[in-house]
Amino acid sequence: MTSLMPPAERIWWNVPIGREEIVWIGLALVWCLILFFMMPYWHIYGKQNLSNEAYQTTPAKFGEKVQAGIDQYTVREEVGIPVVHPPAGSDVYMLGRLWQWWPILELEKDKTYRLHLSSMDWQHGFSLQPVNINLQVLPGYEMVLSITPDQAGEYAVVCNEYCGIGHHTMLGKIYVKE
Amino acid sequence: MAQFRTCPDTGLYFHKSAESLIKVNAVAGVVALLLAGVLALGVVLTRWQGVHLLPADQFYLALTAHGLNALIFWLIFFEIAILYFASSTLLRCRLATPGWAWLGFLLMVAGAIMTNVAIFQGNSSVMMTSYVPMQAAPHFYLGLILFAVGALVGVFVFFGTLVIAKQENTYEGSIPLVTFGAVTAAIIAVFTIACGAIILIPTFLWSIGYIGHIDAAMYRVIWWGLGHSSQQINVAAHVSVWYLIAGVIFGARPMSEKVSRGAFLLYILFLQLASAHHILVDPGISSEWKVFNTSYAMYLAVLASMIHGLTVPGSIEVAQREKGFTKGLFEWLRKAPWENPVFSGMFMSLVTFGFIGGITGVVMGTEQINLIIHNTIYVPAHFHATVVTGSTLAFMALTYLLIPVLFRRQVILPSWAKLQPYIFTGGMTIMILFMLGAGTLGVARRHWDMDFTGALLSFEYAPMAYTLMAIGAAGGVLGILGGAMFVLITVGSLLFGKKLEPSAGLLQSFGKPLAASAYSKVQPERLPMPPKLAWEEHGSAGFEAPGTFVLAMLLLVSFIVYYFINWNYLASVWPLG
Ligand code: HEM
Ligand SMILES: [Cu+2]
Ligand SMILES: [Cu+2]
Numbered sequence: 001m002t003s004l005m006p007p008a009e010r011i012w013w014n015v016p017i018g019r020e021e022i023v024w025i026g027l028a029l030v031w032c033l034i035l036f037f038m039m040p041y042w043h044i045y046g047k048q049n050l051s052n053e054a055y056q057t058t059p060a061k062f063g064e065k066v067q068a069g070i071d072q073y074t075v076r077e078e079v080g081i082p083v084v085h086p087p088a089g090s091d092v093y094m095l096g097r098l099w100q101w102w103p104i105l106e107l108e109k110d111k112t113y114r115l116h117l118s119s120m121d122w123q124h125g126f127s128l129q130p131v132n133i134n135l136q137v138l139p140g141y142e143m144v145l146s147i148t149p150d151q152a153g154e155y156a157v158v159c160n161e162y163c164g165i166g167h168h169t170m171l172g173k174i175y176v177k178e
Numbered sequence: 179m180a181q182f183r184t185c186p187d188t189g190l191y192f193h194k195s196a197e198s199l200i201k202v203n204a205v206a207g208v209v210a211l212l213l214a215g216v217l218a219l220g221v222v223l224t225r226w227q228g229v230h231l232l233p234a235d236q237f238y239l240a241l242t243a244h245g246l247n248a249l250i251f252w253l254i255f256f257e258i259a260i261l262y263f264a265s266s267t268l269l270r271c272r273l274a275t276p277g278w279a280w281l282g283f284l285l286m287v288a289g290a291i292m293t294n295v296a297i298f299q300g301n302s303s304v305m306m307t308s309y310v311p312m313q314a315a316p317h318f319y320l321g322l323i324l325f326a327v328g329a330l331v332g333v334f335v336f337f338g339t340l341v342i343a344k345q346e347n348t349y350e351g352s353i354p355l356v357t358f359g360a361v362t363a364a365i366i367a368v369f370t371i372a373c374g375a376i377i378l379i380p381t382f383l384w385s386i387g388y389i390g391h392i393d394a395a396m397y398r399v400i401w402w403g404l405g406h407s408s409q410q411i412n413v414a415a416h417v418s419v420w421y422l423i424a425g426v427i428f429g430a431r432p433m434s435e436k437v438s439r440g441a442f443l444l445y446i447l448f449l450q451l452a453s454a455h456h457i458l459v460d461p462g463i464s465s466e467w468k469v470f471n472t473s474y475a476m477y478l479a480v481l482a483s484m485i486h487g488l489t490v491p492g493s494i495e496v497a498q499r500e501k502g503f504t505k506g507l508f509e510w511l512r513k514a515p516w517e518n519p520v521f522s523g524m525f526m527s528l529v530t531f532g533f534i535g536g537i538t539g540v541v542m543g544t545e546q547i548n549l550i551i552h553n554t555i556y557v558p559a560h561f562h563a564t565v566v567t568g569s570t571l572a573f574m575a576l577t578y579l580l581i582p583v584l585f586r587r588q589v590i591l592p593s594w595a596k597l598q599p600y601i602f603t604g605g606m607t608i609m610i611l612f613m614l615g616a617g618t619l620g621v622a623r624r625h626w627d628m629d630f631t632g633a634l635l636s637f638e639y640a641p642m643a644y645t646l647m648a649i650g651a652a653g654g655v656l657g658i659l660g661g662a663m664f665v666l667i668t669v670g671s672l673l674f675g676k677k678l679e680p681s682a683g684l685l686q687s688f689g690k691p692l693a694a695s696a697y698s699k700v701q702p703e704r705l706p707m708p709p710k711l712a713w714e715e716h717g718s719a720g721f722e723a724p725g726t727f728v729l730a731m732l733l734l735v736s737f738i739v740y741y742f743i744n745w746n747y748l749a750s751v752w753p754l755g
Contacts, residue, residue: 020727021488024727046748100634134554135552136460167624
């Protein structure tokens, strides 16, 4: 019953450690260091990183930017939602609000865009499917990241942060053209 | 006046007030677990798209109530019971200020009821995280604050008891390892509750209109100081329970006090930071801070968990080998008392926590990998392997131990009790594994409808995602069955179990002390240090626990393989920068 009793040695920190413990601690420590260094390594050599560029904003200010993009680059409408085809390599804007991702984006394959995201009201989750890229979208913060769609097709933006009763109807769309 | 009784079976001493408080806290916890389990049925049968049981509003209500009752109320009530046990009972010391302890308990009960009322009134389906600016009713937050204050009082009663034990010299040498683990949990609890106060009090004031605005990003950073650290309380508590059960069932001695205590110390030193792994894909937070926070803290804490993962089964192996189970690598394990739910629950808790909960946690806590996991159903799958098959199962195992020892009743339905840990673990493991898979396919957590009924646009998940969710949910139903068996057996034992002590009646099951004659000691004799081992039995004797070492290597290899599989998956998604 000694885990329920005081250590058998008064100076318990001087008792030598068993061999498998030493070996295991060594192995585990090495592994932990690898776990750690994989992250900076990926920042340097990996292709999927967050720039963590972000700005404080307000729903009104961000809404204006989104609207400017819509006014300039809308190519058609789909179920009442503008489809925006911005120039390759430009800044593109999308907002989340109860319960929509707005507008629909049409991008070109293998071109890099600066995507700006923010919320007009509550927190939302930008979940690009089926690619499976997931980002947290907050009101008051404009997140900027560069994305390079490398496959053509039709992608959905699911909201995966709970945002009230209509949460499950909050879908957006991104087209990637050849 | 005699205040202590001795348990004739284990020799443990129970102080009258501590005994009552351990009982009421444990019982309150089980009530919360029962409620959480009923709600889990609604949640899981709704996530099973083919059944889709609840309408959307009820689903989100049930999910909010499930999360809070399970994660906060069940676990923390039970942990307060563990703190009193690990201080008063193990150190043979009277409980400090029982009056305050009762006040803390009442605050916790009042808080839990208040928050539940708010949720069930229907205007507070904000999930347990209650992210601003979505707003719940004021008494939702107030209930949580009261609960936290009550828990804090309990933690200070625990510390007070340690001080008294030291002053009154109730034990020789240093505190036992289990108590040391409990100290770890308690220290982390203080930090956790401080974060909770910093964030929930302003949020409460905001909900009644005193504060105009709460920043969403700041809320998340501080809230996770509460939300993450409280998971570390659970880990420290259930690791202590593992050591405790290994000690009671096998008479196991920690392989090395230094290593096990050092590992607990790592928890205290490094855990406060790791809250970043919940906000890795949030805007406005630098990568340097994310990497430092999610890893520096995490990996030294991960190291600590990996150490416990070796030393707990290792101490069992050493004890078993001393008893003569020395054949091959695993006779000690094969011949362990698998039909005793105290052992089987504890051991499965260890395995599922390490192999599933631990590995998936580190993987998704990696800064970049979080991009392909954040807020998918992978996340709840992961933490059901930590708080359900990890903490909850360990606490269930301890409960089986406590029913005769503390409540002085025999466990009813022994053949059910034998099976219960297997059904619970089996069901939950199925749910966990299949929902991990569904998360990898992008299925969202906290989401009512995989078909997006009513949306203007449309999207279809891969058919496989539906299959995985359905099998996972079926596993969840089996897990709930296992949970229901647990509640039935424990509550049944308290009500109808054979009395091991004639005065252990109905009210005694719910906190009333036993007959005065049961308490025979004014002060137990001092808790002695156990006999020393021969010096050469320490350390240098080569591999004392080769079987455990092989299991540990298996863990490491699984860990490495799975970790790099996920990097590989990440490398396949759109380039981002
Ligand atoms: C007994 C069987 C249980 C089943 C079948 C079950 C099932 C589930 C499922 C399917 C979800 C995710 C739903 C979603 O995100 O859409 C969930 C959420 C959750 N569960 Fe459980 N659960 C069980 C027990 C527990 C226990 C014992 C705990 C804690 C100790 C727990 C803590 C949680 C928490 C904290 C959440 C997250 C709630 C949120 O997202 O706000 N569950 N549960
Ligand atoms: Cu949403
Ligand atoms: Cu965490």
